[in-house]
Amino acid sequence: xxxxxxxxxxxxxxxxxxxxxxxxxxxxxxxxxxxxxxxxxxxxxxxxxxxxxxxxxxxxxxxxxxxxxxxxxxxxxxxxxxxxxxxxxxxxxxxxxxxxxxxxxxxxxxxxxxxxxxxxxxxxxxxxxxxxxxxxxxxxxxxxxxxxxxxxxxxxxxxxxxxxxxxxxxxxxxxxxxxxxxxxxxxxxxxxxxxxxxxxxxxxxxxxxxxxxxxxxxxxxxxxxxxxxxxxxxxxxxxxxxxx
Numbered sequence: 744x745x746x747x748x749x750x751x752x753x754x755x756x757x758x759x760x761x762x763x764x765x766x767x768x769x770x771x772x773x774x775x776x777x778x779x780x781x782x783x784x785x786x787x788x789x790x791x792x793x794x795x796x797x798x799x800x801x802x803x804x805x806x807x808x809x810x811x812x813x814x815x816x817x818x819x820x821x822x823x824x825x826x827x828x829x830x831x832x833x834x835x836x837x838x839x840x841x842x843x844x845x846x847x848x849x850x851x852x853x854x855x856x857x858x859x860x861x862x863x864x865x866x867x868x869x870x871x872x873x874x875x876x877x878x879x880x881x882x883x884x885x886x887x888x889x890x891x892x893x894x895x896x897x898x899x900x901x902x903x904x905x906x907x908x909x910x911x912x913x914x915x916x917x918x919x920x921x922x923x924x925x926x927x928x929x930x931x932x933x934x935x936x937x938x939x940x941x942x943x944x945x946x947x948x949x950x951x952x953x954x955x956x957x958x959x960x961x962x963x964x965x966x967x968x969x970x971x972x973x974x975x976x977x978x979x980x981x982x983x984x985x986x987x
Contacts, residue, residue, distance in 0.1 A: 766870050769799075773967060775871045777803035781811060782970070783985035784977050790960050790985075791953060791977065792820060795967035798876045805874070809882045812962070820962040822889035823949065824879055825969075829896035837921045839910045840896045843903055843932055843940060848921045879964075892952045894945050902944055907936060946972040954980060 769775055774797055782793045792815060797804060812822070829837055837848050879889060894902075904910060915927040946969055953961060963973070978984075 762868055769869065769873070773797055774799050774873055775801065777801055778807040779804065779811060782974075784974060784982040785985050786980070786982045788959065789953070789956070789982075790820075791982065792960075792962040793970050793974070794962055794964045795970060796825070796876060796964050798966060799873050800876065801871050802874060805877050805882070808964075809877075812883050812964075815962050816883065816888060818960065820960040821958045822884055823892045823952070823961060823963045823965070824884065824889050825893050825965045826891050827893050827896055827899065827945075828891070833897070834921060835912070836896050836900050838912055838916050838925075839900045841921060841925065842910055842912065842916065842927075843899065843937060845924070845937070847924050882964075884964075892949055894948050898948075899940055899944065903932070903936070903940055907932070942968060943972060945969065946976065949973055950976040950980070953977065 773795075776797070779795055782795075784791045784793075794808065794811060794815075796808065815822075829840070831837070831848075841847055900910065913927055913929070916925050919925055949963065949965070949969070950973055963970075965973075974984075
């Protein structure tokens with residue numbers, strides 16, 4: 744009886760700790776936010792508005808995103824969107840990218856929620872219901888008012904290999920489909936290198952595109968982690984922060 748009670752209490756404790764940690768983590772990254780806060784930089788020639796996107800968020804959050812997009816469209820803004828693309832037939836590039844990022848390929852472009860669900864398998868009760876980021880067309884964007892300005896998987900792999908050397912795939916990289924995280928035990932790449940590739944390299948691509956852009960009003964819809972670096976680079980190029 745005592746042993747049974749011990750296991751019951753242990754299970755409750757573990758579940759409670761898991762709930763707390765998961766909810767705290769989602770709160771810290773802003774996934775529970777119900778609204779967005781726009782920021783703006785401007786130069787003598789261009790205005791750049793930042794729309795901080797969460798790839799996993801609340802329904803109210805995405806409704807607020809769409810409301811702001813609708814308003815900016817009326818003001819004549821053109822939108823830069825984020826999506827690292829690749830051909831599904833280029834399996835070697837995909838597996839190398841998984842090695843670099845630690846993120847499996849999305850089977851149906853369904854977003855991040857299924858990763859969370861697969862990890863916690865219903866063991867966590869979140870304080871707010873979360874959903875995947877809606878497709879861009881659901882937010883009112885199309886080929887006439889927006890453009891994907893992100894790099895490709897191939898760009899990322901080439902950049903890494905040119906700087907740090909070829910990524911040598913191991914047998915463990917092929918044991919599972921590329922929709923799953925491989926069971927490889929050896930360390931893939933350094934954390935600093937991963938951030939340089941996933942954040943800094945892509946940020947520079949966005950900044951270079953802005954500087955070449957002929958349009959005067961640009962709105963960037965990217966993950967919030969990207970904005971600090973993008974802003975820093977634009978400030979170096981003579982942009983100034985607009986006060987609300």
